[in-house]
Amino acid sequence: MADRITLKVTRYDPGRDHEPGFQTYEVPLRKDWVVLDALNYVKDKVDGSLSFRWSCRMGICGSCGMMVNGEPKLTCATFVSEYMPGPVSVEPLKHFPILRDLIVDISDFLEKLTKVKPWLIREEERRVVDGEYLQTPEQADTFRQFSMCINCLLCYAACPVYGLDPLFTGPAAIALAQRYNTDSRDQGTNERLDILSQHDGIWGCTFVGDCTRVCPKHVDPAGAIQQYKLTAAKEWIKSLLMPWGGR
Amino acid sequence: MAGPTEYLPKTFRPRVSTYWWLGRWSYLKFILRELSSIFIAWFVILTLLQISALKRGPADYVQLQEWLRRPILVALNALSLFFVVFHTVTWFNLAPKAMSIRVRGKPVSNLLITAPNYLAWLAISAAVAWLLLRG
Numbered sequence: 001m002a003d004r005i006t007l008k009v010t011r012y013d014p015g016r017d018h019e020p021g022f023q024t025y026e027v028p029l030r031k032d033w034v035v036l037d038a039l040n041y042v043k044d045k046v047d048g049s050l051s052f053r054w055s056c057r058m059g060i061c062g063s064c065g066m067m068v069n070g071e072p073k074l075t076c077a078t079f080v081s082e083y084m085p086g087p088v089s090v091e092p093l094k095h096f097p098i099l100r101d102l103i104v105d106i107s108d109f110l111e112k113l114t115k116v117k118p119w120l121i122r123e124e125e126r127r128v129v130d131g132e133y134l135q136t137p138e139q140a141d142t143f144r145q146f147s148m149c150i151n152c153l154l155c156y157a158a159c160p161v162y163g164l165d166p167l168f169t170g171p172a173a174i175a176l177a178q179r180y181n182t183d184s185r186d187q188g189t190n191e192r193l194d195i196l197s198q199h200d201g202i203w204g205c206t207f208v209g210d211c212t213r214v215c216p217k218h219v220d221p222a223g224a225i226q227q228y229k230l231t232a233a234k235e236w237i238k239s240l241l242m243p244w245g246g247r
Numbered sequence: 248m249a250g251p252t253e254y255l256p257k258t259f260r261p262r263v264s265t266y267w268w269l270g271r272w273s274y275l276k277f278i279l280r281e282l283s284s285i286f287i288a289w290f291v292i293l294t295l296l297q298i299s300a301l302k303r304g305p306a307d308y309v310q311l312q313e314w315l316r317r318p319i320l321v322a323l324n325a326l327s328l329f330f331v332v333f334h335t336v337t338w339f340n341l342a343p344k345a346m347s348i349r350v351r352g353k354p355v356s357n358l359l360i361t362a363p364n365y366l367a368w369l370a371i372s373a374a375v376a377w378l379l380l381r382g
Contacts, residue, residue: 014257070270097258105258138352160274163263207341208277226345 005029005080006087007038009050012098020098023047024087027080035075035090036064039102052102059216062152066102067091072154072214095156095163109153112169115195116177121188133185146179146224148217155211155221161204168204169196171211171221178224181231189231197232205229279330280337286330289323339364 004026012020025046027038036054043050055061057076064075069089080088096104126133155171156162162170177196181189196202205225212222268274300311314320342364343357 012259014259017259020259020261094261095263097260099256099258141352142347142349160263160267163267206277206281207344208274209341209344210271210273213273220344223344223347226341227347230345 002085003029005038005083005085007042008087008089009039009042009102010091010098011050011101012092014100020092022089029080029084029086031079031081033080035066035068035073035078035080035088038080038088039075039090050102051100060150062150065093065152065154065157067094067157072157074152074154074216077216093153093157095159095166096153106153108166109151109156109170109173112173113151113176116169116173117188117192117195118173118176118180120180120183120186121191122185123187135184139184142184143179143182146175146182146219149176149179149219149221150217152216154214154216155219158210158214160208160210161206165200165204167200169201171205171225172219174202174205174228175219175221175224178228181228193232193235196228197235202228202232276337280334283330283334286327287334289327290331293324335368339368 007025007027008022009025010020011017011023025042027041027046030037033041034057036057039050039052040054043052052064052066052075054064054076056063059074059077062074065072066075067073067090068075068078069083070091072093075090090102092098092102092104096106096108099105120133149172151172153172155175159168159171162168174196177192180186181192202225205222207222207226209222212220215221264270268278296311297308300307315324339361343360346360348355348360
């Protein structure tokens with residue numbers, strides 16, 4: 001096994017550069033190193049000006065998502081040795097505006113996430129003294145998969161619809177809306193449906209399915225969106241057949 | 248969009264290439280699936296043409312059959328058949344994604360949702376084959 005590998009990293013300084021370019025770095029090739037370790041090596045030993053986001057190093061915080069050899073990946077969970085003999089290209093997540101080097105602006109996602117109301121909605125809040133909202137393990141199982149989302153945004157980088165139409169609500173936000181819709185304690189399904197059944201919501205999705213393929217937490221956002229479409233269609237038929245029946 | 252300010256820094260928004268769908272097999276497969284609808288529309292038109300020829304009488308139907316024997320139409324129909332099968336298979340395989348069915352709290356396996364689609368396809372094809380070939 002060679003003892004070094006080349007990293008080809010996107011560099012962009014908004015104050016100086018017109019557009020991003022690449023810079024190559026030689027880093028030690030260690031079997032136990034993930035791409036994030038290699039980037040941290042560059043930052044510590046070679047070029048302290050390289051900027052990137054990271055935090056937990058264990059696939060929980062969702063900060064270190066980047067394009068590794070063109071694929072959206074959590075760099076803390078992607079071994080450098082998988083890309084032997086190199087070079088390994090490391091680019092910022094696709095479809096987001098680049099702020100600097102490998103850092104992208106995710107404020108668009110954060111706004112969309114708030115819009116879909118990913119929290120428990122109750123028609124009438126129970127008083128604290130009345131106790132908690134109970135739930136069986138089976139009921140918790142129905143949404144567990146969707147609750148695994150860590151907002152790493154790999155799904156947005158994989159979604160060509162979001163790339164072509166930034167107004168599209170996108171996979172993670174819809175999957176998180178579905179997480180609350182399928183929660184037995186929630187009563188906000190109709191409220192969310194009004195927001196998500198608009199053109200830029202679920203109907204923007206053309207079911208490419210790549211969001212599910214790249215998701216490191218097996219959330220299956222593509223599945224969530226299709227289930228949502230089915231619910232929206234059923235609601236529409238219901239309102240057509242029973243216009244007098246309020247939701 | 249507003250220009251950069253002290254609190255809204257300048258960003259670079261990369262453009263998506265017109266040929267984005269050529270970069271990855273899953274994207275290309277998606278585009279082919281979308282494209283297959285054109286060939287499905289062609290089969291629908293062809294069926295309408297056949298029904299219309301049947302209505303006009305045997306002579307017209309023979310004429311239509313002659314027309315369909317042209318190499319270019321045989322090629323078009325072979326290509327259409329490929330795309331219709333591709334459309335059907337990908338559609339059936341995606342069906343479990345849209346249906347989250349749980350029985351006694353446990354999710355039903357994907358196979359149980361996909362298999363009835365294939366069985367219905369097989370049964371209808373067999374019925375059509377029987378209708379056409381019995382004479």
